[in-house]
Amino acid sequence: MARLPIFPQGIKLGLVAGESSGDQLGAALIRALRARAPQLRCYGVAGALMQGAGCETWASAHELAVMGLFEPLKRLPRLLRLRGRLRARFTAERPDVFVGIDAPAFNLGLARRLRQAGLKTVQYVSPQVWAWGRGRVRRVARACDLVLCLLPFEAEFYARHGVRALFVGHPLADQIPLEADQPRARRELGIDSAGPVVALLPGSRLGEVERLGGDFLAAARAVQARRPQVQFIAPMASAPVQRVFERQMRSLGWRDVRVLEGQAQRALTAADAALVASGTATLEALLCKRPMVVAYRFGRWTAFAIRRLGLVKVPWFSQPNLLAGRGLVPEFFQDEVTPEALSTALLAELDDCERRTELQREFRRVHESLRLGGADRAAAAILELAAAPLS
Numbered sequence: 001m002a003r004l005p006i007f008p009q010g011i012k013l014g015l016v017a018g019e020s021s022g023d024q025l026g027a028a029l030i031r032a033l034r035a036r037a038p039q040l041r042c043y044g045v046a047g048a049l050m051q052g053a054g055c056e057t058w059a060s061a062h063e064l065a066v067m068g069l070f071e072p073l074k075r076l077p078r079l080l081r082l083r084g085r086l087r088a089r090f091t092a093e094r095p096d097v098f099v100g101i102d103a104p105a106f107n108l109g110l111a112r113r114l115r116q117a118g119l120k121t122v123q124y125v126s127p128q129v130w131a132w133g134r135g136r137v138r139r140v141a142r143a144c145d146l147v148l149c150l151l152p153f154e155a156e157f158y159a160r161h162g163v164r165a166l167f168v169g170h171p172l173a174d175q176i177p178l179e180a181d182q183p184r185a186r187r188e189l190g191i192d193s194a195g196p197v198v199a200l201l202p203g204s205r206l207g208e209v210e211r212l213g214g215d216f217l218a219a220a221r222a223v224q225a226r227r228p229q230v231q232f233i234a235p236m237a238s239a240p241v242q243r244v245f246e247r248q249m250r251s252l253g254w255r256d257v258r259v260l261e262g263q264a265q266r267a268l269t270a271a272d273a274a275l276v277a278s279g280t281a282t283l284e285a286l287l288c289k290r291p292m293v294v295a296y297r298f299g300r301w302t303a304f305a306i307r308r309l310g311l312v313k314v315p316w317f318s319q320p321n322l323l324a325g326r327g328l329v330p331e332f333f334q335d336e337v338t339p340e341a342l343s344t345a346l347l348a349e350l351d352d353c354e355r356r357t358e359l360q361r362e363f364r365r366v367h368e369s370l371r372l373g374g375a376d377r378a379a380a381a382i383l384e385l386a387a388a389p390l391s
Contacts, residue, residue, distance in 0.1 A: 010037050010038065010039025010040050010041060011033075011037050011039075011040060011041075011095075011096040011097070011383070011386050012041050012042070012043075012093065012094070012095040012096050013030075013033065013040060013041070013042040013043075013095055013096065013097055013098075013099060013382070014042075014043065014044050014090045014093065014095035014097070014098040014099065014114075014119075015030075015042055015043070015044040015045065015046060015050070015055060015098075015099050015101060016044050016045040016064075016086065016098075016099075016100050016101065016103065016106070016107055016110065017044075017045055017046055017047060017050060017061045017064075017101040017102065017103070018045075018061060018064040018101065018102040018103025018106065018107070019047070019061055019062055019064060019102070019103070019204060019205065020047065020061075020062075020204045020237050020238070021102060021204070021279070021280040022047070022061055022064075022101040022102040022103060022125070023046065023047025023048065023049045023050050023061045024049060024171070024172070025101050025102070025124060025125065025171060025375075026046060026047070026049070026050040026053075026055065026061075026101050027047075027049035027050045027052065027053040027055075028171045028175075028374075028375035029099070029101070029124065029171075029375050029378055029379060029382075030042055030050060030053040030054060030055055031053055031375065032375040032376045032378070032379035033379045033382065033383070034053075034054070035379075036379065036383060037383065040054075041056070042054065042055045042056065043055065043056035043057075043058060043093070043095075044056075044057075044058055044059075044086070044090070045057070045058060045059045045060070045061055045063070045064065045086070046060075046061055047060065047061035047062065058085075058086070058089065059082060059086075062238065063079075063082065064079075064103040064106050079106060083106060083109065083110050086110060087110060087113050087114065090110075090114055090119065091114065091117050091119075094119070095119065096120070096386040097119075097120045097121070097122055097382050097385055097386050098110075098111060098114050098119050098120070098121045098122070099121075099122045099123075099124050099382060100121070100122070100123050100124065101124045101125060102124070102125040104123065104125075104126075104127035104140075105127075107123060108123065108127070108139055108140060108143045108144070109143070111123065111143040111144055112139075112142055112143040115142075115143060115144070115145070118390065120145050120385050120386065120388075120390070121143060121144050121145050121146075122144060122145065122146045122147070122148060122381075122382060122385065123140065123143070123144045123146075123147045123148070124148045124378060125148070125149075125150055126140075126147050126148075126149045126150070126151075126154040126158070126165070127140065137157075137158070137161045137163060140158075140163060141161070141162070141163045144163075144164075145164065145385060146164050146165070146166065146381060146385055147163060147164070147165040147166070148165075148166055148168050148378050148381060148382075149165055149166065149167045149168065150167075150168065150169070150170045150370075150374065151167070151170070151319070151322070151323065151370075152167050152369065153322070154167065155167035166377070166381050167372075168372065168374045168377035168378045168381065169370050169371060169372025169373065169374035169377060170283065170370040170374050171374040171375045171378075172280075172283060172284060172287055172370075172374075173287055173367055173370035173371040173372075173374065174371055174372075174373060174374055174375070176265060176284070176287040176288060176367075178364060178367060178368070178371075180269045180288050180289045180290075181269065182269055182270060184269075185266050185267075185269035185270035186270045188266060188270075189233070189260070189263070189266060189267070189270050191231065191233075191270055193229075193231065195229040195230065195231060196227065196229065196230045196231070196272045196273075196350055197230070197231045197232075197233060197270055197271045197272055198220065198223065198230055198231070198232050198233075198271055198272065198273050198274065198275065198346065198350070199232075199233050199234070199235065199267045199268050199270070199271035199273075199274040199275070199276075199285075199290070200216050200217070200220060200232055200233070200234040200257065200274070200275050201234070201235060201264060201267075201268075201274060201275070201276045201277060201281045201285075202216045202234075202245065202275075202277050203237075203241070203277035203279065203281075204237035204238070204241065204279070204280075204281070205241075206240055206241060206244060208277050208279075209241050209244045209245055209248075210244055211297045211298075212277050212295060212296075212297055212337065213244060213245050213248045214248045214251070214252065215295070215337055215338065215339050215342060216275050216295075216342070217245075217248055217249060217252050217254065217257065218252065218339035218343075219275060219339040219340075219342035219343040219346060220232050220256075220257060220275070220343075221252070221254045221256075221339075222339055222340070222343035223343050223346055223347060223350075224256060226343075226347065227347070227350070230350070231258070232256060232257040232258065233257070233258045233259075233260060233267050233270070233271065234257050234258070234259050234260065234267075235260040235261075235262060235263050235264040235266075235267040236259060236260065236261060236262070237262070237264070239261075242259060242261065245259065246259060264281060264284060265284055265288060268284055268285050268288040268290050269288045269290075271290055272290070272291075272350060273290060273291045273292065273293075273346060273349045273350050274290050274291070274292045274293070275292070275293050275295070275342060275346055276292050276293070276294050276295075277294075277295060277296060278294050278295065278296035278317055278318050278319075278331075279296075279319075280319075282294050282318045282319045282320055282329075283319045283320070285320075286319065286320045286323070286363045286366060286367070287363070287367050287370075289359070289360045289363045289364065289367075291329070291349040291350075291355070291356055291359050292320070292329050292349070293329070293330050293332070293342055293345040293346050293349060294317075294318040294320075294329055294330065294331045294332070295331070295332045295333070295336075295337045295342060296317060296331075296332075296333055296334075296337070297333070297334050297337050298334065315327075317331060317333065318331050320363070320366070323366045323369075323370075324362060324366065328359065328362060329359075330345040330348075330349075332345070
């Protein structure tokens with residue numbers, strides 16, 4: 001990468017981040033950009049962390065927290081109105097670069113129209129075009145001047161399709177230490193016992209928690225019935241998610257779970273194993289070097305379409321298995337997600353010391369491969385694009 005240009009006069013950056021994970025990435029990116037462009041002005045769709053980093057917020061990142069093929073249709077009119085307002089405002093403001101952070105279903109359409117209006121556009125976090133709907137790579141090419149990839153195989157995929165992409169590493173790999181300090185994490189959470197601890201992470205979106213939370217809790221209760229000494233903690237991504245999860249606990253009539261406001265990384269570090277919804281949390285569990293059981297369940301119509309149309313093109317869906325290139329952690333999808341299956345797999349992860357040692361070794365290797373100064377590399381690429389003439 002060429003020497004990073006200095007922008008003493010600052011630059012204008014348009015941002016649209018989707019939900020909690022996008023907010024984390026956006027905040028780290030803003031801090032890295034501001035180190036080189038102290039007069040940076042950034043605005044758009046942001047979460048609390050990006051606001052704290054100085055992003056002018058036009059709408060909340062949580063408004064884009066929708067997944068699946070059909071689930072977004074329920075909110076389509078509102079999302080289209082939001083995208084229309086953002087398109088008009090970005091076009092009027094003329095940022096030096098527009099950066100869509102995750103949320104590709106929303107951001108790629110917006111980026112395409114902004115690019116047509118003469119703005120430079122970046123997608124930070126590749127859509128999973130390599131996993132399902134590979135024809136979408138053409139849509140990415142039309143929408144983006146550059147794709148910033150968090151995972152190495154993504155940039156390789158784009159290179160084969162002639163799309164400009166750069167593997168920058170994952171900022172979480174920089175933020176999370178290579179050596180997990182479990183005793184410290186337990187002290188900070190007030191966990192006195194040296195007994196086993198399991199973290200439950202049923203997702204950051206309301207739909208995820210509604211579909212998975214009940215089975216996660218039932219699986220935890222089944223584990224406790226066989227291992228009464230096991231403690232359970234559940235970090236919640238937001239207050240609405242927490243309300244849904246606590247309602248599920250009341251419905252089950254079992255409340256032996258300590259619910260935390262946020263603190264996912266601390267909870268994972270304190271735990272001996274985790275039950276995790278597929279997504280960024282599986283990468284966090286890997287970086288914290290924790291054995292895990294991964295589950296995911298789409299809405300009924302999305303799952304039907306995925307199966308009927310054969311959209312999934314990869315043998316695994318969790319990030320640890322994709323990064324390792326093998327079935328490193330147990331995965332359960334759709335109808336496979338049952339309390340019995342999850343509890344059996346979780347007990348196996350808790351009881352197999354030899355496997356835990358193997359996982360920690362493999363997880364560290366992956367951690368090191370992703371630890372490249374991701375936010376700084378992403379900032380460098382964006383500033384280079386800002387300084388380049390329009391193509």
